[in-house]
Amino acid sequence: MDSLHKLAEYFREFPGIGPRQARRFVYFLLTRNSSHLEDMARLILDIKKSIRICSSCFRFYPEGKADVCLICSDKNRDSGQLMIVSRDVDFESIEKSHVYNGLYFILGGTIPILEKEPEKKVRLKELKDKIKSNTPKEIILSLNITAEGENTAEFIRQFITSNFPDSNIKISILGRGLSTGSELEYVDAETIKSALENRS
Amino acid sequence: MDSLHKLAEYFREFPGIGPRQARRFVYFLLTRNSSHLEDMARLILDIKKSIRICSSCFRFYPEGKADVCLICSDKNRDSGQLMIVSRDVDFESIEKSHVYNGLYFILGGTIPILEKEPEKKVRLKELKDKIKSNTPKEIILSLNITAEGENTAEFIRQFITSNFPDSNIKISILGRGLSTGSELEYVDAETIKSALENRS
């Protein structure tokens, strides 16, 4: 296989990219100048050296040489709150909203319904260690409101209560209700129920 | 204009229907048998006689000959709660969720931002009369989380407080948060803020 098709194969593995768009990426790169390509290749080559996984929250972070990320080492964050999210993109979404000042833990995935080996899908041992060492007062489960997200939330809740039976950790989940853009005509009963309970 | 095109013109005024689909409706009717068409024509002819507007909540209701609908006359509903919705479809959506047991008031529309004559868009006089005669303890504003819905909610809130300044009516709005299907990666900051505040 020639390098055009080889590179297209690499792009094809990217999330959401089909064969046609992968090839278009290669043609696009062919129109860039050499220094552009060199910079990009260098970044890809070094990405795993310049980006580390925080040993405390397990998110990817780029800020420095320390073992823990700037959020985990920030004394102004409320260490009594621990928010559990599935992936880095979820963490980013929360952090960008500037409404949460506690700490995070990245599960690294979700647990499909009827999954037999959940410990292979998410960081369970690391979560246990984290709770043991951090002793948060509240754990906030921030998972998608999808079948797999809700299954993950339920699994993690049981995992925590069975592993820390005598603790007083409060386990909460994000509130449900109408989202921006919701139109009552199309909203499901479950959401209306929550929206009514959470009215303010 | 022949009757095929005339009837298509009528269908074209239906919400969400373009000229092509309107014509397809007519061709569809042409394949029905005569008694089917007679039944349908009869229903259209009589719809305004058999469906009334409730003089209390202003929703369309088909149940009987009384002046008020079965919900407004139901002694088991909590008359201390009054939910204000924009249209009948919103009322239906709430009622179908079986989580609300109070009364309703149908505004009949929404108020666009910067609208100069809001009283022409929604039933303001009727709302005032309703509150005066009903004296609810709580009014729940159930409007869409859209620019126009939020504008309507804010207008109605001010309309009530300025018309009933000495009352103790609690005015609430439906709670915001994650809806069924919400994925954190795509949720806006406003919704995350509410979801975090409403965590449980």
Add this chain to the structure above:
Amino acid sequence: MDSLHKLAEYFREFPGIGPRQARRFVYFLLTRNSSHLEDMARLILDIKKSIRICSSCFRFYPEGKADVCLICSDKNRDSGQLMIVSRDVDFESIEKSHVYNGLYFILGGTIPILEKEPEKKVRLKELKDKIKSNTPKEIILSLNITAEGENTAEFIRQFITSNFPDSNIKISILGRGLSTGSELEYVDAETIKSALENRS
């Protein structure tokens, strides 16, 4: 069932209409005035009297009291050409393009692949009679370029050749090639082949 829901059920049978939109249609009618509803009901009631099926081409036509439609009785149309289409909407699409001056025959449907009783899906006997009485020089099969459309075209072609083995009728199909809006990047090989053969 009350008349609101009864009428919604009728609308729900319309092509492409779901339960929610069906109900919205009823609410829409409830906002119309009575004379509007009377006109509409009248049109529905009379549609089968005012619209007839042409005894020659089998299309619905509204023009008059004659047994055949204005196109079939038009001496200026070329009776040597007979175009076979599936439905009235296809006939309309062709006629609106003002490029065809022959006669038509409406099959009334299409023939699914592996269909065991094709004679129940399309007007075969009527087609045979039409060809017998009309003796066209050319028959143009104008079917959709879909699996079912192509199956229908192939079936009709064989039906004609086996029923009129000694005739000199030329049977043609609409030319294939690039349509308005076609982008070469997304065009399939079959279409490129035809477009290349039909280049001009």
Add this chain to the structure above:
Amino acid sequence: MDSLHKLAEYFREFPGIGPRQARRFVYFLLTRNSSHLEDMARLILDIKKSIRICSSCFRFYPEGKADVCLICSDKNRDSGQLMIVSRDVDFESIEKSHVYNGLYFILGGTIPILEKEPEKKVRLKELKDKIKSNTPKEIILSLNITAEGENTAEFIRQFITSNFPDSNIKISILGRGLSTGSELEYVDAETIKSALENRS
């Protein structure tokens, strides 16, 4: 800016990629092993060395060290036919259909309507040289059936006839008609016209 965001910026320039997907690409790469990243970086670094632009048809080609690509140097291709396409993806689409055995010329772009400097958008000088040296019998304009594609086709046609007024080159365009998937109900008059003329 850290390397995560820097690399995301590079991906963001890719055709059709927004900021969120760009970041997801980086997170995806962070989950690959180092040798995978090294291979990919190497391919990007070398892509312009391993892929050349054919000096005859101007397409990108990866096959070897020669100055012209395997198609241009293939004695079995019909050098009497020259197909002009806009981009490499269009060339690929045609070539994949295995129905064309002539030569190609890649314009490198399209000419927007009212463009004042068309010579900056497409390879005009190179096209002139190509025709001069190749002396094809037929030039096939294979452009998209879009406003910009048709404008480009018209411009190139005039460019050729004014530059080679005494030649006998036949200039053709791909045939128009029904494409795979076309439904007559939705087809425009222009396409029906062509489909009828090209019937077979």
